[in-house]
Amino acid sequence: MAEFFGLLSFGPDGWGRSLVSAAGMTVAVALCGFLLGTVIGGLLAWARLAGNLAFRVGSDTYTTVLRGIPDLLVVYLFYFGGSLLVTNVAAAFGSEGFVGIPAFVAGAAAIGVVSGAYQAEVFRGAFRSLLPGEIEAGRSVGMSRFLLFRRIIAPQVVQHALPGIGNIWQMALKESALISVTGLVELLRQSQIAAGSTRRPFEFFLIAGAIFLVIAWISQHLFQYLEKRTARGVRLEGAA
Amino acid sequence: MDFAFIGQTFLQLLGGIPLTLKLAAVAFLIASVLAVLIAIIRTRKIPVLDQIAGFYVFVLRGTPLLVQIFLIYYGLGQFRPTLQSLGLWQFLRDPYWCSILALALNSSAYASEILRGGLRSVPVREIETARAYGMSGLRLYRRIILPIAIRRALPGYGNELILMVKATSLTSTITLMEVTGIAAKLISESYRPVEVFIAAGVIYLAINFILTRVIALLDWWLTPHLRRPRIVAAKLEPAHA
Incomplete structure (x- = not known):
């Protein structure tokens, strides 16, 4: 047991410090991807709800395709495809040889593109729950489209979307483990390195899992707090 | 292009494709059996087993599948002598069986939650009626509870099957x-x-x-x-x- 905690010490022989910074990397790449996904998801939901036929079909195709393809393939596409693109652009400017793109950028982009497809569905569902009468009422008192969005639509969509968005954040967090295949030193990659050098894979993958659980648990509570906060003005059925 | x-x-x-489908099908079948057991344990709130099942679901849903795959494939190798004496090593040294095990355990946790939702949606009056007719135990499940629960859970369960097909892609990281x-x-x-x-x-x-x-x-x-x-x-x- 003492030996087990020795593996995790923060001293020069322990892996504690590297694991904590790797956990930070996991959260950073998942968060960047997730926020990119929110932007993509918002645009897709808007295209689906307000756009013309071409926009609707495009948005629908995007969500269907991205939700039907394994995330690992998307990670490979962005990592190798991104590097290929950058190499070609660099070659046009006279550079020779291979130019790789940072694994962090490729990873965050892959997470963002996938989670955008899922977030679009959540936003669309949340938008559906708006009462048309409220939007008409807003228009009738002369609100501009932007004001209507800020005061009437956005607050309610956010409130209805939060539980679904929380689930998608948990997905993005777990998906970030796939980015270890590109060599980005996040939690799983760091555990692989530690497991390889100490020959203790069981302990280190167990620890990696435990840290993922802790992050998931903290974020779950954060989302519960946010849900409570955004629901302040809502009277619950039967809670008179 | x-x-x-x-x-x-x-x-x-x-x-x-054959390997992808085989992995998905075998793991999904094992996961379904486990999921039914877990869902029944948790809806009937059988003491001790309920707490264990709850923890199992929490851990498997809260950690990435890739970590679970590595834990089983690389991690269990540390216990090779013990596993050899138990006769399990011939399975656990094979990436195919490790993948099946990881996929099945992971999916059983998600599927059990879907089934639990289905079981909870069975109206109490249907169960009471069946009991009034003298049905109990397995027969009650077979004739009344499971048919209703399975219908309610089917759309979500179908999604789980799609997720399983996608999840088989991770087994490529352990050489499949x-x-x-x-x-x-x-x-x-x-x-x-x-x-x-x-x-x-x-x-x-x-x-x-x-x-x-x-x-x-x-x-x-x-x-x-x-x-x-x-x-x-x-x-x-x-x-x-």
């Missing part, structure tokens, strides 16, 4: 050459990620499209009571010729 290359890649990737494994090999050989991605994407989309159709058909077949009655045009014939 080199369409000849995409076609060639597509043909090579087809060779990975299913569709994604072959795709990764082709990308590193040819260095044409976009073309390989398109070919592999088409395969996964086709598999998942067929599966969603099958599930929709199953749903239609299981819920005749929800179908709109078919209006048969009355044949009007003159009473007198």
